Amino acid sequence: MNNTDQITNLLMILLVVMVSVLVILSVVLLILKFKNKKAEKDDNKNPQNSKEQTTSDARKIAKEYTKESIFKFMEFDKVEDNMIVQKNGNRYLMVVECQGINYDLMSEAEKVSVEEGFLQFLNTLRHPIQIYVQTRTVNLNDSIENYKKKLAEIEAQLEKKKNTYLRKLQSGEYSKEELDREFYEVTKQTNLYEYGKDIIANTEKMSLNKNVLNKKYYIIIPYYVEDLGSNSFDKEEIKNLAFSELYTKAQSIIRTLSGCEVNGRIMNSNEVVDLLYMAYNRDEAEVFSLERALRAGYDELYTTAPDVLDKRMKILDEEIEKKALEMVNEKVLAARSKKQQEIARKEAEFDEIIKRRAEILIRQNAAYLGRETAEEAINSIEQDEAKKQTKEEGGKADVGQEIKKTTRGRKPKSTK
16 A cells, blocks of 8 residues: 555656646746737837838848948959059059079079079069969960961961972973972971871860969069158049059069069050959859950940931942942943944054054154155155055956956856
8 A cells, every 4th residue: 555655646746747837838828929919019000110120131231242342352443554453543553474484404503593683683672572473274275276277277388289299290391300399398298287287186185184284473563652642643643653663663673583584574454454363263264264255245235226317327328339339330331332442443444544643743844854855755645545545446346357257257057
């Protein structure tokens, strides 16, 4: 009995505990429901509060994505006159591209010379600079296209030389030395063509390897507008002063670097934009380069159709040009036909024109020739013309008489 009583007591205690927990949970649930109902009533009474809350949240989100934050991320304002403009025109940068040298393949004397030249470069610096190294994946597509264009020219020359050699060989008019010379030219051009094909094939295989890298070295020279001190220059004057100062510093650096056999040059605006494009779009630049983007016209956001009057004016201009060409062709043909008629007339009256011209020349020079001589010459021309006409008429009469004689001499055929 004692055991059963203890178990009964335990069960009663558990039951009381569970009931108390259920009561507490139900009370908490009722309190939460009451609060929710009260909040809904307040929202129904004041709907503007909820709208203001949502608009304020939207404004907070919009403030996080402003245009200013993007430009701060880019760290430059624009690229102008071969310079990078930063901090609203308070800082200018100019970039010098340096061509690297193969230090490991140099002799000891050459290495010492390069090191001494670089030390001299560092010792002559009187202003801050930044050395920037950019690693790029080599894009061989442009090189392959250039190689193919050159190969097409070589192939055209090869076909021309082959045709020349075959023509000379088949004609049989050339010596063996000349034929051997032409065959040598054909062989040389064939070897050049085969060599070009091998280069293109190897370059295309190399382009499949994405690990072909190239390092480019740059020296960045800054200029701060605050170095001018208190001034009353406008923005254009400040830009011109900055360009002059940076250009002078860049030329000094290029001359000093030449002492250690490093060639340098100032980058233009397009090259600086390409440098920044590679820095900010390293992954995309391997697939879609800046030059390709410029050729594709990515900055042409929209196009506008020409005005209707402009279109009509263009059509009229084309029609006028067409009609003018037709008129030119017609008049040229007419002029040519007139000339042809004149030529035919002169050919028909060739002797008569010569006689008249000769008489005119004799009369014009009668004072020098003498009157009697001139008259005699004119009479001689007329007599020659008369004899010629008489001869032509006599020839025609003789031909007629000969025809009559031949017809008279014929015997008629007898008919049975």
